[in-house]
Amino acid sequence: MPVRVALENITTPSHVSGANSRRNSFQSCTLLTVGQAFSGTQNVSSLQKDEAWRVNVRIQGCDLEHGYLCGTMEALNVPMADTPVVTFWEGEIVDTKNYTFFTGKWEAAPEDDIRHWTKFQSFGPLLSQVEVDGGKSVDLSNYPYIFMRWKEQYFVNVGTDCGLTIAGFYYVCFSCTDGSISGFYYDPNSSPFQKLELKATNDGRSGFSFSSYELQ
Amino acid sequence: MPSSHPSSDLILHRLSSSDYEIKLKAIREIKNQIIGNRTKKLSYIKLGAVPSVADALATANSDSDFGSNLIVQSAAVLGSFACGVDQGVRAVLDAGAFPHLIRFLSAADEKVVDAAARSLRMIYQSKLAPKFDFYKEQNMDFLLSLLRSENENLTGLGAGVIIHSCETSDEQNILCQAGSLEKLISGLDGSINQRDASLESLATILKNNPEAVSKFAELQNGRALRSVIELTKDRYSRTRLLACLCLICIKNSSSCHLQDIGIKTKLIYILLELLDDSSQVGEEASFAFSSLVSGKEDLQKLAFEANAIDKFYNHLQNCALHPKRLEGIFLALAELCSKLECCRSKFISLQVLNLLISALTHDEANVRTAACKCLKSVSRSIKNLSAGYFMNERIVIPLVRLLSDLSTSVQVAALGAISNIVVDFTPDKSTFIQCGGIKELVQLTKSMDSSLRLNAVWSLRNMVFLADRMCKEAIFMELTVSSVASLICDSEPSVQEQALGLVCNFVDGCMDCVEFAFAEDGIILDAVGRQLWKFSKMEIGIQGMYVLSNIASGNEFHKEAIMQLLFPQAENGSHSLLSQYLQSNDSRLRTSAAWVIVNLTVPASPGAFDRVVKLRNFGIVSQIKRMISDSCMDVKLRARLAFGQINSFGDS
Numbered sequence: 001m002p003v004r005v006a007l008e009n010i011t012t013p014s015h016v017s018g019a020n021s022r023r024n025s026f027q028s029c030t031l032l033t034v035g036q037a038f039s040g041t042q043n044v045s046s047l048q049k050d051e052a053w054r055v056n057v058r059i060q061g062c063d064l065e066h067g068y069l070c071g072t073m074e075a076l077n078v079p080m081a082d083t084p085v086v087t088f089w090e091g092e093i094v095d096t097k098n099y100t101f102f103t104g105k106w107e108a109a110p111e112d113d114i115r116h117w118t119k120f121q122s123f124g125p126l127l128s129q130v131e132v133d134g135g136k137s138v139d140l141s142n143y144p145y146i147f148m149r150w151k152e153q154y155f156v157n158v159g160t161d162c163g164l165t166i167a168g169f170y171y172v173c174f175s176c177t178d179g180s181i182s183g184f185y186y187d188p189n190s191s192p193f194q195k196l197e198l199k200a201t202n203d204g205r206s207g208f209s210f211s212s213y214e215l216q
Numbered sequence: 217m218p219s220s221h222p223s224s225d226l227i228l229h230r231l232s233s234s235d236y237e238i239k240l241k242a243i244r245e246i247k248n249q250i251i252g253n254r255t256k257k258l259s260y261i262k263l264g265a266v267p268s269v270a271d272a273l274a275t276a277n278s279d280s281d282f283g284s285n286l287i288v289q290s291a292a293v294l295g296s297f298a299c300g301v302d303q304g305v306r307a308v309l310d311a312g313a314f315p316h317l318i319r320f321l322s323a324a325d326e327k328v329v330d331a332a333a334r335s336l337r338m339i340y341q342s343k344l345a346p347k348f349d350f351y352k353e354q355n356m357d358f359l360l361s362l363l364r365s366e367n368e369n370l371t372g373l374g375a376g377v378i379i380h381s382c383e384t385s386d387e388q389n390i391l392c393q394a395g396s397l398e399k400l401i402s403g404l405d406g407s408i409n410q411r412d413a414s415l416e417s418l419a420t421i422l423k424n425n426p427e428a429v430s431k432f433a434e435l436q437n438g439r440a441l442r443s444v445i446e447l448t449k450d451r452y453s454r455t456r457l458l459a460c461l462c463l464i465c466i467k468n469s470s471s472c473h474l475q476d477i478g479i480k481t482k483l484i485y486i487l488l489e490l491l492d493d494s495s496q497v498g499e500e501a502s503f504a505f506s507s508l509v510s511g512k513e514d515l516q517k518l519a520f521e522a523n524a525i526d527k528f529y530n531h532l533q534n535c536a537l538h539p540k541r542l543e544g545i546f547l548a549l550a551e552l553c554s555k556l557e558c559c560r561s562k563f564i565s566l567q568v569l570n571l572l573i574s575a576l577t578h579d580e581a582n583v584r585t586a587a588c589k590c591l592k593s594v595s596r597s598i599k600n601l602s603a604g605y606f607m608n609e610r611i612v613i614p615l616v617r618l619l620s621d622l623s624t625s626v627q628v629a630a631l632g633a634i635s636n637i638v639v640d641f642t643p644d645k646s647t648f649i650q651c652g653g654i655k656e657l658v659q660l661t662k663s664m665d666s667s668l669r670l671n672a673v674w675s676l677r678n679m680v681f682l683a684d685r686m687c688k689e690a691i692f693m694e695l696t697v698s699s700v701a702s703l704i705c706d707s708e709p710s711v712q713e714q715a716l717g718l719v720c721n722f723v724d725g726c727m728d729c730v731e732f733a734f735a736e737d738g739i740i741l742d743a744v745g746r747q748l749w750k751f752s753k754m755e756i757g758i759q760g761m762y763v764l765s766n767i768a769s770g771n772e773f774h775k776e777a778i779m780q781l782l783f784p785q786a787e788n789g790s791h792s793l794l795s796q797y798l799q800s801n802d803s804r805l806r807t808s809a810a811w812v813i814v815n816l817t818v819p820a821s822p823g824a825f826d827r828v829v830k831l832r833n834f835g836i837v838s839q840i841k842r843m844i845s846d847s848c849m850d851v852k853l854r855a856r857l858a859f860g861q862i863n864s865f866g867d868s
Binding site: 070177178207212 | 603769807814853854
């Protein structure tokens with residue numbers, strides 16, 4: 001989700017997959033597959049005032065082999081925008097093969113990483129090992145939580161002159177049990193620890209529904 | 217003083233003369249007239265000159281000087297007729313000249329041998345040449361004698377026979393075991409013609425044959441392989457290309473050879489440089505490049521770093537490109553963009569798309585096919601799809617037109633691109649609908665050709681993904697209920713799978729969408745049920761289960777319909793479909809079955825209690841309980857959720 005521009009100097013790092021072709025044993029979770037939708041809020045409070053924006057997320061692509069996920073994020077009641085603002089984001093799944101807990105870019109030092117990851121309760125048991133090597137030796141294949149970084153890449157329905165920035169990125173923790181998502185936005189130039197909280201949605205149905213596509 | 221050629225009729229008349237002198241002169245005259253002149257060749261073939269020349273060849277006596285001369289000239293004329301003209305090859309073969317040419321290979325006069333060998337080489341360059349039977353021992357002896365020969369024309373003919381006739385791995389192995397590799401390697405030190413012929417035959421024997429490749433790599437302690445690598449630096453562009461092709465065959469056949477990044481990079485640079493060659497070599501270089509990078513992410517990355525996309529783009533900007541070149545370049549770009557996002561981004565940023573769009577309407581079917589394949593690769597990017605780069609009239613209109621192309625390969629390739637492009641993540645697909653795309657796709661789902669049917673259903677399935685209710689309605693109406701039901705039961709399993717994916721997407725979304733499965737007395741749901749009992753491919757079972765799961769996330773009526781389908785009244789629960797699926801070895805199938813139970817037992821739904829009782833009676837609850845400790849986390853979590861919901865009703 002975009003936040004307000006805080007500084008003039010906006011940088012948008014390009015996506016570097018960093019992927020390799022090794023197969024990994026990372027298990028899929030049916031709640032984190034294409035087509036799945038989530039909704040909730042992002043707290044954008046500052047010292048001046050309390051504020052939260054409603055947010056919808058939709059998963060559009062998922063490639064576990066490369067630790068890749070992508071989708072759109074829609075911010076519904078952005079004060080400066082006339083319409084909901086939609087952004088396209090790409091995610092790195094921390095699978096310890098394609099990506100570790102250390103970001104290594106986007107102005108995030110290992111200390112910033114640890115500071116954010118520790119905000120998730122489910123990260124607790126992993127902390128000591130992650131401090132040593134970024135989590136390279138941790139086996140997450142059967143862990144009921146999936147840690148990710150989501151980085152917005154472009155605005156889908158508004159121009160870059162909309163007065164909003166997507167310079168930062170999210171530290172994300174996904175619960176495989178119920179599909180709930182927690183996240184913290186990180187941008188050294190924005191308010192720290194803006195919390196994202198999302199729950200799986202079901203379009204008013206009495207249960208879970210799934211759809212899919214296959215690219216050729 | 218200039219003189220005019222005698223007329224064709226006069227020459228033909230002289231050809232049938234019993235006077236050797238006159239006959240020989242006529243043959244020489246024909247030779248001079250047809251050399252490099254396709255029109256003349258065709259004209260003489262039509263006039264029936266070939267049988268007369270073949271007759272002169274057959275009846276001449278190679279032991280006399282005069283006879284030898286006649287054979288040399290006749291063989292040269294027959295070879296010339298066969299060179300590059302299929303009608304000529306056919307005429308020479310029909311005239312029965314082939315066995316005589318073979319016979320003269322063992323003549324005492326070297327000039328006769330040379331002429332026969334040259335003529336046969338021309339014939340073997342054509343697909344129409346008779347297939348050489350490597351399984352016959354005497355044939356292999358003959359072939360090896362050709363390869364062993366000191367005579368360059370004979371070794372060249374031997375290589376030509378291999379290039380023409382060696383197709384299967386058995387044939388490759390026979391040639392390997394007979395020692396042909398060793399013989400061909402010695403040709404690498406010979407003249408340009410010998411080198412090129414040896415390289416091409418080596419590639420023919422090594423292609424897709426790891427056993428042959430291992431043998432070759434070990435020959436002379438690797439010296440043979442090093443010689444081929446060395447020839448990639450040859451001053452002649454054709455030799456460089458053939459050496460590259462040979463190395464590509466080695467690399468593609470066996471992953472343990474040519475792993476060095478240096479050689480991989482070198483191959484890429486040489487092939488990119490060969491693109492500049494204005495001859496046929498430049499044309500073939502892009503096809504060789506495709507074969508080198510096909511399916512290999514590491515090589516695609518290296519090619520990207522070598523600015524391959526810029527290089528191909530620069531060539532594409534030349535409007536006067538020969539169709540073969542255009543085809544080769546688009547196929548190379550298709551391979552390059554098949555896996556890596558950085559390649560696709562570069563493709564988009566260079567605006568190659570504009571040139572590709574023009575190629576979609578090219579006169580040559582092969583170019584249209586290649587352009588579609590390229591578009592398919594570039595549109596594999598979710599990032600680009602989501603940005604809406606492809607769903608616009610400039611692309612969609614020509615693509616939809618190609619759905620009614622006369623060539624099936626163009627149609628299949630266009631469907632491949634369409635199936636990606638329609639995944640644009642927007643609920644409104646009006647651009648595609650307005651240009652008649654749905655009608656065309658639906659028409660192709662009824663094709664007799666299974667690849668057209670498969671790709672058409674695939675495109676519709678992708679199109680219905682996250683589509684809004686109106687768009688789904690439009691597609692559903694056009695497709696008809698009975699068609700959907702028959703596609704689910706199609707004779708091809710891959711079509712069945714895509715059809716079930718299509719239904720799954722139809723019944724996803726708002727609650728009303730579930731009704732699609734119940735149209736016309738539920739014949740779609742019946743078809744899904746039938747397929748679930750007898751599926752031949754795991755993916756069909758999984759996809760079918762998700763159809764049931766989506767329907768079970770509907771209202772009470774929907775949930776009860778699924779119960780009815782899973783547990784017909786008279787049935788014994790322990791053998792039920794659901795029970796079998798829950799015990800499957802495939803965790804994906806267990807997961808899909810567990811989701812059905814989760815949706816059937818949502819506590820807030822009024823009939824959940826009764827369904828829990830039934831599930832308990834059928835032994836499903838105890839199965840779910842066991843699955844709480846399933847080895848697959850996804851299954852375990854769904855089983856836990858289902859069991860929690862079931863337990864909320866107590867132990868009744």
